[in-house]
Amino acid sequence: MTGRRRAVLIAGPTASGKSALALELAQAQDGIVVNADAMQIYEVLQVVTARPSDADMALAEHRLYGTVPAAVRFSTGQWLISVSEVMKNADPARPLIFVGGTGLYFDALLNGFADVPEVPAALALQVQQEIQALDGEQRLELLRREDPVAAARLKVVDPQRLTRALAVKQATGRTLSSFQDELSASMLADFLSVDRIVLDPDRDVLRKRIAVRFEQMFGGGAVDEVKVLRALDLDPSLPVMKAIGVREIGDWLDGAIEQDEAIELATIATQQYAKRQRTWFRNRFGDWPRRGA
Structure with missing residues (x-):
């Protein structure tokens, strides 16, 4: 069908x-x-x-x-x-x-x-800490030893990519590249x-929309949603806890920052995220x- x-x-x-x-x-x-x-x-x-x-x-x-x-x-x-x-x-x-x-x-x-298996957050954090002092050439050399196929595919081995490759190998005994070569249809x-x-949209238009939208969110139910989320007492490393606005509104609820600062910080984070999205879509699509x- x-x-x-x-x-x-x-x-x-x-x-x-x-x-x-x-x-x-x-x-x-x-x-x-x-x-x-x-x-x-x-x-x-x-x-x-x-x-x-x-x-x-x-x-x-x-x-x-x-x-x-x-x-x-x-x-x-x-x-x-x-x-x-x-x-x-x-x-x-x-x-x-x-x-x-x-x-x-x-x-x-x-x-x-x-279908790359999920890596325990604790392991990923451990690997991240182990490689944080390495420069670009050292990261590349380490990846060449652990996953030469992945190293050959990358122009730049940033800490995030190296962390993922090393953590996957430690968790599964297989290289990340071997999983990536098994694409589904x-x-x-x-x-x-x-x-x-x-x-x-035009960049300036998008930035203005983001600023207006988050200010409206703040007064339109976002605060109540963050209260409900915090009441669940979830692991801070969960994806939902990293949604833009959760930390900023949480800091305001805790009295650490003023409302205007919370709105400004969330707006800036959203604008930076939008910039990364635009770059990704232009490069890949x-x-x-x-x-x-």
Whole structure:
């Protein structure tokens, strides 16, 4: 049945208007909006992560929003399994509109996925501490010894990549490159059509949107969401605890900073994140049609 299916992929940085475009297309085409954002998958943080409102989700079918408990470390592989369930249960005549800012989700959807086992956080931290004094050449030499295939593929061995490669090998006894060479097939390979869009607003426009949006979030339920999240007493290393706004609002609740500073810090962090997203999409999806917003 996949040969009848159509998909639309809408990527872009935060606050670029992705959700609004997805909703517009879903209403026009009787489509199903499928979340491709790693933070919007979690419960609790609807406002903080700019998840579509309940009112918007009532206007068209939305899937994989707020479905994962905050205490779970949800992986790209798990997201793909969830997507396969959506595909299995959806009418093949209805287009699937994937929308979000997590580039790895789109990459796995289109190009397949290497199912690398999760590494314990304590082990990753230990490895990170062991290599922190190494310079670039020393990092490269260490990776050549531990995973020569991975070393040959990388132009620069930054600490994050080296940490991941070493931790995976210590945890599994296998090199990271050996897992990466076992890609699954693209889930969209047999689709009738796959349209791709990257929303890429002017930088200054995007920065202003981010500033306005977080200020509105602060007064629109974000504080209550962070209170609920903190009451769960979760491991600080969990992905949901690293959502932009959680730490800043938490510091304000603790009296460590003023409200204006919390808003400013969260706004700056969001703008920096949007810059990283734009760079990632330009480097990896440079052939996707671009659209201002």
